Amino acid sequence: MATLHHSPFCPQSRFIRLVLAEMGMEPILVEERAWERRDAFLLLNPAGVTPVLVEQSGLAVPGAGIIAEYLDETRGLGLSGRRLLPDITADRVEVRRLLDWFLVKFDAEVTGYLVTEKINKRFMNSSDGGGPPDMNAIRAARINVRYHLKYIGYLMARRRWIAGDHLTYADLAAAAHLSCVDYLGDVPWEEDEIARDWYARVKSRPSFRALLADRVPGMAPAEHYADLDF
Amino acid sequence: MATLHHSPFCPQSRFIRLVLAEMGMEPILVEERAWERRDAFLLLNPAGVTPVLVEQSGLAVPGAGIIAEYLDETRGLGLSGRRLLPDITADRVEVRRLLDWFLVKFDAEVTGYLVTEKINKRFMNSSDGGGPPDMNAIRAARINVRYHLKYIGYLMARRRWIAGDHLTYADLAAAAHLSCVDYLGDVPWEEDEIARDWYARVKSRPSFRALLADRVPGMAPAEHYADLDF
Structure with missing residues (x-):
């Protein structure tokens, strides 16, 4: 194992x-x-x-x-x-492009800030960088998440899943990142219904259940966090 | 083509x-x-x-x-x-680990700062973020490059090439990033002879020639930049 x-x-x-x-x-x-x-x-x-x-x-x-x-x-x-990385070369390029988008770009512009400032800093000693959250970082992340949400909406208006006809690594990476931001109540879902519908679909998969059950000690999730019909 | x-x-x-x-x-x-x-x-x-x-x-x-x-x-x-990504699974993991190290981590901690502040800002309009370099960013990069150089020295004390017995993507990514820093004179080569010897070997390859001929308009490279016996 x-x-x-x-x-x-x-x-x-x-x-x-x-x-x-x-x-x-x-x-x-x-x-x-x-x-x-x-x-x-x-x-x-x-x-x-x-x-x-x-x-x-x-x-x-x-x-x-x-x-x-x-x-x-x-x-x-x-x-x-x-298979989560498709067989066809051009499709693999598209999945990897979007995988990198979420694992590197979204992380640097959104999740990295929010998870560090709002969650990790609660558990860090001051010598490790713990302390009160940096509100400028949080504000930047909240601005950045809006254009990423719009980009997901743009893609999903044209495709069944984020990178094409099938569920791939790209959907799982995007949903994993958004799930952290959503726990914190920082995804403005009302701004993009198409992106929200896509997320509801991924979130309903059995693979998502364990994630939705996790809690930050002393910090409740946003009300709709584990609600599959949010 | x-x-x-x-x-x-x-x-x-x-x-x-x-x-x-x-x-x-x-x-x-x-x-x-x-x-x-x-x-x-x-x-x-x-x-x-x-x-x-x-x-x-x-x-x-x-x-x-x-x-x-x-x-x-x-x-x-x-x-x-x-082949630049080896056939064997465990070797592929090691090459990809180090590829990510240089393309993402080294970039975020060293090259991104130095190339943006010292080179790109010269050519950007102020509306694109142009202007004088941020000395704090440059100082941070100069501190960070030292431990990366030490890490290369550590690896090369144990291996023929950065990721193992053969030249791979990891060597080329590391050398590509270092070549930008070296142009700017910001690699403290005297601190690690083993890392320097590895770089001299990669830099001597015919594939490197075109890179060594490039110049930033109005900015000469560090004296040893194109010298294969630096």
Whole structure:
């Protein structure tokens, strides 16, 4: 059985939890507070970030994008019609483009700010960067999330799923990131009905259930967070 | 013939130029000032960043990491022993880990700051964010580059190339990023002889020649920049 070193509100970890659930894998979950820089964890991933997937063989696969490629190479073909990275070259380019969009760009412009400022800082010592949230960072993220939501709406007005005709890594990465922002009540869903409908569809999948059950200690989610008919 | 939309001192573009040269491909080069957000360029890559590879068929492949995966899938097998993403699963994980390290982490901590502040801002209008360099950003990058250099030295004390026994994408990405920093004279080579020797080896490859000939208008490179025996 594989082990996933993750953090419940790390959006990159959530993405991999969704991927594993869609693939029918049930890893052992080990919670990691990346900012504590535990020695044994740094050996698994010198970059010091979650998630890291460790196979029963001992092979450590660090980082969400790298795990996604690894799982496609080792388990993708067995999924046939439900493969999350498509077979056709041009479709793979589009999935990877959007995967990068959410794992890197959305993270840098939205989720990184919000999760750090509103969640992680509550649990960090001041020597690790803990303390009150930086309101400028939160404001920037709230502005940025609006154009990303509009972009999802733009794509979904033209496609069945974010990267094309099928559910792919791109949907799971986008939904994983949005789920963190949604917990915090910072997604202006009323601004884009098409994006909201897409998210409701992904959120209704069985793979999403475990994510919706997670809670930040001492911080309730936005009212509609776990509501499938929000 | 393929076309590469690039910028001469965009480190991600330099990485792909090295990859294409190692693969024996000679693309048409189109220089792109990403901050001008040209409409036709945004159609090729909605994220608005270089590089973008456009195949003769019209297929646009945007972003350095995505292009690297695409080229491996479409041309990698033809390279046999000179393949830049190895055949073995665990080796692929290691190459992708380090590729991500340089394309995302090193970029966010070092190259992004230095290239934006010292080079791009000279050519941007003030409405695009042009103006004098932010010295705090430059100072942060100069501090950060030191531990990255040490990490390269650490790896190279144990391996023939950065990710293992063979030249891979990881070496080319690391060297592409360092080449931008080196142009600006901001790599403290004297702090790590092993890292310097590795860089001298990569820099001596024929694929590197075109990069070493590029100049920022009005800004000479550091004295040793194009010197293969620095």
